[in-house]
Amino acid sequence: MRNESxxxxxxxxxxxxxxxxxxxxxxxxxxxxxxxxxxSKTLRRIFRDYHKIDVGMYSYGGCxxxxxxxxxxxxxxxxxFADGVHIFNRNHPLKFKATHPFFFNxxxxxxxxxxxxxxxxxxxxxxxxxxxxxxxxxxxxxxNGAVIGAGSVVTKDIPDFAVVxxxxxxxxxxxxxxxxxxxxxxxxWWNKDIDELKNNLDEFTCPLVEKDNDEF
Numbered sequence: 132m133r134n135e136s137x138x139x140x141x142x143x144x145x146x147x148x149x150x151x152x153x154x155x156x157x158x159x160x161x162x163x164x165x166x167x168x169x170x171s172k173t174l175r176r177i178f179r180d181y182h183k184i185d186v187g188m189y190s191y192g193g194c195x196x197x198x199x200x201x202x203x204x205x206x207x208x209x210x211x212f213a214d215g216v217h218i219f220n221r222n223h224p225l226k227f228k229a230t231h232p233f234f235f236n237x238x239x240x241x242x243x244x245x246x247x248x249x250x251x252x253x254x255x256x257x258x259x260x261x262x263x264x265x266x267x268x269x270x271x272x273x274x275n276g277a278v279i280g281a282g283s284v285v286t287k288d289i290p291d292f293a294v295v296x297x298x299x300x301x302x303x304x305x306x307x308x309x310x311x312x313x314x315x316x317x318x319x320w321w322n323k324d325i326d327e328l329k330n331n332l333d334e335f336t337c338p339l340v341e342k343d344n345d346e347f
Contacts, residue, residue: 136164139173207256215263256321
């Protein structure tokens, strides 16, 4: 499935105009024309080219909030983002004489260069992020299949399939035992389109293991 409207090039070109109402209209139109956030390729192109936010296919929700998800963020495929998720890609400098953005953010016009770099963060595939979770600048990566509880404050990298919660967020458990984790990694199922997976839905509609995994 193409998931791209025939007017996609026009919408992307018009989005260059810095008019907030027009941009909001274009994002909404692209989403509706192309089957929603999960499927819209134009929406992804807009976020990648204009907001420097790379969102993989079939991911949806708060990952398309450009006011809360900062530039230099890469999000994998099949991710679920609740509302209010905030990703910070840099912090105020504690070792500078002042912490005010006048002295590190070139957008304010007082310094010519960014004196505090914006760090890239990469979020894996099939990650579920709960409502109002905060991902701090100290985080570089969140692993495939990870789950972040609502209201969590994530300050460290999260490994594959870990379930984390709290402030600061800590690992509560892993979704699967090690052998099952490795099997999923090797399958790379998230690289397949939904049309390829729909013929094998039985693999995704029942528990992979008989009981909850309590490994830490």
